[in-house]
Amino acid sequence: MQAIKELxxxxxAMAKGLASSKTTMVGMIVPDLTNLYYAELAQGIDAVxxxxxxxxxxxxxxxxxxxxxxxxxxxxxxxxDGVIYMGSNPSDEIMQLMVSSSVPVVFAGSVDPEGKxxxxxxxxxxxxSEAAGKLKENFEDSKIALVxxxxxxxxxxxxxxxxxxxxxxxxxxxxxxxxxxxYNLGRRLLSDGIKAVIVAEDATAVGIxxxxxxxxxxxxxxxxxxxxxxxxxxxxxxxxxxxxxxxxFDIGAVAMRLLTKxxxxxxxxxxxxxxxxxxxLRETTK
Amino acid sequence: MQAIKELxxxxxAMAKGLASSKTTMVGMIVPDLTNLYYAELAQGIDAVxxxxxxxxxxxxxxxxxxxxxxxxxxxxxxxxDGVIYMGSNPSDEIMQLMVSSSVPVVFAGSVDPEGKxxxxxxxxxxxxSEAAGKLKENFEDSKIALVxxxxxxxxxxxxxxxxxxxxxxxxxxxxxxxxxxxYNLGRRLLSDGIKAVIVAEDATAVGIxxxxxxxxxxxxxxxxxxxxxxxxxxxxxxxxxxxxxxxxFDIGAVAMRLLTKxxxxxxxxxxxxxxxxxxxLRETTK
DNA sequence: TTGTATGCGTTATCAA
DNA sequence: TTGATAACGCATACAA
Numbered sequence: 001m002q003a004i005k006e007l008x009x010x011x012x013a014m015a016k017g018l019a020s021s022k023t024t025m026v027g028m029i030v031p032d033l034t035n036l037y038y039a040e041l042a043q044g045i046d047a048v049x050x051x052x053x054x055x056x057x058x059x060x061x062x063x064x065x066x067x068x069x070x071x072x073x074x075x076x077x078x079x080x081d082g083v084i085y086m087g088s089n090p091s092d093e094i095m096q097l098m099v100s101s102s103v104p105v106v107f108a109g110s111v112d113p114e115g116k117x118x119x120x121x122x123x124x125x126x127x128x129s130e131a132a133g134k135l136k137e138n139f140e141d142s143k144i145a146l147v148x149x150x151x152x153x154x155x156x157x158x159x160x161x162x163x164x165x166x167x168x169x170x171x172x173x174x175x176x177x178x179x180x181x182x183y184n185l186g187r188r189l190l191s192d193g194i195k196a197v198i199v200a201e202d203a204t205a206v207g208i209x210x211x212x213x214x215x216x217x218x219x220x221x222x223x224x225x226x227x228x229x230x231x232x233x234x235x236x237x238x239x240x241x242x243x244x245x246x247x248x249f250d251i252g253a254v255a256m257r258l259l260t261k262x263x264x265x266x267x268x269x270x271x272x273x274x275x276x277x278x279x280x281l282r283e284t285t286k
Numbered sequence: 287m288q289a290i291k292e293l294x295x296x297x298x299a300m301a302k303g304l305a306s307s308k309t310t311m312v313g314m315i316v317p318d319l320t321n322l323y324y325a326e327l328a329q330g331i332d333a334v335x336x337x338x339x340x341x342x343x344x345x346x347x348x349x350x351x352x353x354x355x356x357x358x359x360x361x362x363x364x365x366x367d368g369v370i371y372m373g374s375n376p377s378d379e380i381m382q383l384m385v386s387s388s389v390p391v392v393f394a395g396s397v398d399p400e401g402k403x404x405x406x407x408x409x410x411x412x413x414x415s416e417a418a419g420k421l422k423e424n425f426e427d428s429k430i431a432l433v434x435x436x437x438x439x440x441x442x443x444x445x446x447x448x449x450x451x452x453x454x455x456x457x458x459x460x461x462x463x464x465x466x467x468x469y470n471l472g473r474r475l476l477s478d479g480i481k482a483v484i485v486a487e488d489a490t491a492v493g494i495x496x497x498x499x500x501x502x503x504x505x506x507x508x509x510x511x512x513x514x515x516x517x518x519x520x521x522x523x524x525x526x527x528x529x530x531x532x533x534x535f536d537i538g539a540v541a542m543r544l545l546t547k548x549x550x551x552x553x554x555x556x557x558x559x560x561x562x563x564x565x566x567l568r569e570t571t572k
Numbered sequence: 573t574t575g576t577a578t579g580c581g582t583t584a585t586c587a588a
Numbered sequence: 589t590t591g592a593t594a595a596c597g598c599a600t601a602c603a604a
Contacts, residue, residue: 012304
């Protein structure tokens with residue numbers, strides 16, 4: 001203890017890792033850090049990683065299959081003890097890699113299409129069904145649309161399932177998760193006579209809102225919007241956007257906690273954790 | 287090559303690291319991932335880290351001295367080959383740790399108070415002076431305010447220096463980098479008769495804008511706003527916010543590139559890189 | 573060029 | 589309980 005002070009000794013993590021075959025490092029695969037949804041998940045992940053003394057190795061996947069694969073590969077070569085996967089549409093390729101890799105994986109705010117991995121999510125079907133229900137009161141089905149990712153991911157399917165459960169005759173539109181894509185879509189929505197939308201991604205929702213407002217349509221009088229991630233964004237617009245809320249920080253935190261259990265071979269009672277969502281009424285609905 | 291395929295052999299990064307005393311891992315200290323300014327820097331960092339085959343180990347510092355210290359400590363124990371520091375106000379503590387640690391450090395979008403480390407930034411004095419100049423045309427000095435972080439960091443000093451260079455009789459207000467803090471400050475600004483503000487942080491700027499608008503003040507007619515980070519946020523508000531633009535992705539990228547040079551002991555010609563900024567006129571100024 | 577031993581800083585094993 | 593020693597998987601230096 002004396003010497004440890006005097007020499008400012010610090011254990012060498014690599015030697016430790018080599019000998020114990022544990023790195024106390026987890027990989028975090030994330031599509032895009034500038035997407036606030038994932039950023040907030042990441043904060044939750046980081047927070048509990050700290051508590052359990054894990055470092056987190058970042059791997060931005062851009063949501064494309066190749067980068068995703070490479071991200072997972074470098075994580076593996078780094079001998080991470082586990083990985084948190086985020087992404088709306090995991091490629092078949094990475095799914096295969098993951099199942100065959102033997103490192104524990106948990107999905108955070110992302111749905112595993114085959115249900116092979118533990119995951120933490122909200123009940124998307126229920127959430128989208130409820131959101132659709134709010135709009136049903138004011139408009140006929142055919143005037144209400146779901147704006148979803150162009151991918152045909154399991155997540156998209158769940159959202160659609162919930163949406164159609166409440167609105168069997170609702171419409172669907174595709175737009176990538178970008179502000180400008182939403183803005184561009186606004187034109188089509190208006191010309192198609194759509195009166196209300198549920199939007200899968202916040203940035204897209206803001207884009208739609210701005211297009212609609214820029215074209216002098218009154219919100220919520222003549223057009224209503226419900227967003228479904230409830231990031232900081234939707235509180236910053238005017239009118240502010242009503243939204244399904246998700247406990248994003250907690251989703252990340254619980255996912256990471258789950259992973260720590262897996263990494264220490266503890267039993268996991270329920271591998272598919274569902275956290276509660278809510279609905280916040282703001283100014284784009286009434 | 288045959289065997290490498292058959293056995294799906296992957297080199298063990300730890301053994302490699304132990305033997306070569308290189309980890310091909312860099313640490314990234316970031317105050318808050320949900321701050322889009324840092325998120326965009328991080329994307330730039332990650333992009334060139336990939337190119338040079340470095341992994342990046344994430345360490346969220348919350349901008350507080352203790353967490354910052356711990357972040358740096360765990361990075362060191364992980365034997366990272368270098369670290370990218372981000373943060374508006376590095377504590378004395380971490381500065382000391384860094385100088386005494388012998389691992390290469392570069393500051394990205396963050397100013398080193400003592401100029402001891404290589405860094406990548408814009409010319410804050412110039413940028414804030416120019417921004418202030420735009421407002422000077424329309425209002426008298428005493429009606430124009432700089433909204434800055436409450437910390438008295440070197441960065442804040444530079445901003446102030448630029449601001450006062452153009453507006454010797456300008457005012458200053460403090461607000462933490464949060465939407466709500468900006469919103470709250472809005473009240474004081476209006477009651478003090480302020481007519482135009484330059485805001486150091488985007489989220490704060492949006493808060494001010496919304497307060498002002500919510501209280502039926504016309505923007506830009508009766509109140510003008512200039513933001514200075516130009517994150518996605520400022521394009522999403524209505525009116526959209528005029529802003530000093532920063533090449534955030536590039537700042538991160540160049541910082542990481544610089545770090546790779548340092549890590550391979552190459553000479554670095556200019557350790558304090560200044561990247562060009564611009565000004566984008568949007569709807570909160572005229 | 574190809575092969576062989578030694579060291580990297582720990583953990584883990586086994587003996588004392 | 590303590591102490592010595594063999595892995596851990598790769599680099600590196602040296603010998604063949």
